[in-house]
Amino acid sequence: MALRQLISGAATALVAAAGLVTIAAPASAAVTRAQIVSVAQTELNNASRNYGAGPQGQWGVCNYYTGYFRTWKPATSACPTTDGVRWRESDWCADFAKYVWKNAGVTYANIAEGSGGVLTGVASSFKDYGTTYGTWHTRSSGYTPQPGDAVVFDWEGDGVINHVGIVSSANASTVYTIEGNSGSPSMTRARSYTRSSASIVGYSAPVGVGSTPTQPPAPGKYWVDTFAAAAGYSTPGGTRTGTLNAGTNYVYCKVWGPIVQVSGAYNHWWLRTDLDSGSPWQNQYVSAYYLSRWGNDEAKDNSGVVIPDC
Numbered sequence: 001m002a003l004r005q006l007i008s009g010a011a012t013a014l015v016a017a018a019g020l021v022t023i024a025a026p027a028s029a030a031v032t033r034a035q036i037v038s039v040a041q042t043e044l045n046n047a048s049r050n051y052g053a054g055p056q057g058q059w060g061v062c063n064y065y066t067g068y069f070r071t072w073k074p075a076t077s078a079c080p081t082t083d084g085v086r087w088r089e090s091d092w093c094a095d096f097a098k099y100v101w102k103n104a105g106v107t108y109a110n111i112a113e114g115s116g117g118v119l120t121g122v123a124s125s126f127k128d129y130g131t132t133y134g135t136w137h138t139r140s141s142g143y144t145p146q147p148g149d150a151v152v153f154d155w156e157g158d159g160v161i162n163h164v165g166i167v168s169s170a171n172a173s174t175v176y177t178i179e180g181n182s183g184s185p186s187m188t189r190a191r192s193y194t195r196s197s198a199s200i201v202g203y204s205a206p207v208g209v210g211s212t213p214t215q216p217p218a219p220g221k222y223w224v225d226t227f228a229a230a231a232g233y234s235t236p237g238g239t240r241t242g243t244l245n246a247g248t249n250y251v252y253c254k255v256w257g258p259i260v261q262v263s264g265a266y267n268h269w270w271l272r273t274d275l276d277s278g279s280p281w282q283n284q285y286v287s288a289y290y291l292s293r294w295g296n297d298e299a300k301d302n303s304g305v306v307i308p309d310c
Contacts, residue, residue, distance in 0.1 A: 030208050031105040036148030039104045040166045040178040043096070044188050052186030053087055054078025061186045062087040065095035070121055094123045096180025096188065097150055097164045107208040108133065116256055116309040124161035126150040128306040130204030138202040145170040145195070149203045151177060161201055165191065221250040222301035225292040232284040236270035242278010244286050249273060253310035254299045260287040269299035272310055
């Protein structure tokens, strides 16, 4: 069952995007938690790039870590170049945390967001990582945070994750962190919180720490609600083969492909599924744009679990 294309007067634009990539788990040695904290501490001590440059702009503040990952973000005259990286303007806590995990060698942290990587420049992607790979722990579960974990926050208590940091240590009452884009002025800072703080949503542990890196969950069916009949394609944005009806449908996995956009709503993710009609109808692709419950460039099932990469 695949997602369908909306034909109701609104124009759907398909624009070429990054090529599709099949991701395999790296066969590297397992990283240690001490290595993750060491990378974070090194960045905290690096005076040449542990701060935001220039005034707060439309997208955030100039910083090294966004420039490292996302060269398409705006670079104003206030953005310097450090260690060969042109700084870019954005909120940057997630870019900092991703940099730490990637450069410590955390499994799946090195996959680019445009090539199927779960981690992006959005803080909530660190919860997505945990739910995708089975390492997510809510604060209320009583989990004891470990060095190297990602801790995510909801400052307003409105259910929206808006900050992430790296756990440096914890005891029975307090969790200590190193965070990018923290405070005013925007800097990399060492922080501490009571473990019972309502602002802490939970923790994602890095995959493979202290052991052989694990594989993603086995393929299965993920149930989703779609708001209209969607066109199915042989490949993302390729030859049309049939239709997925509106309603509750199952999908198998996701890939990054051509954007589907109507006004301000858009999605690059495509979902592999079985169509309700057409030929062939099995293992076809529909755009995640038609998911009822989620927003731009999100691809989750009805329970909020990130649909795994194909």
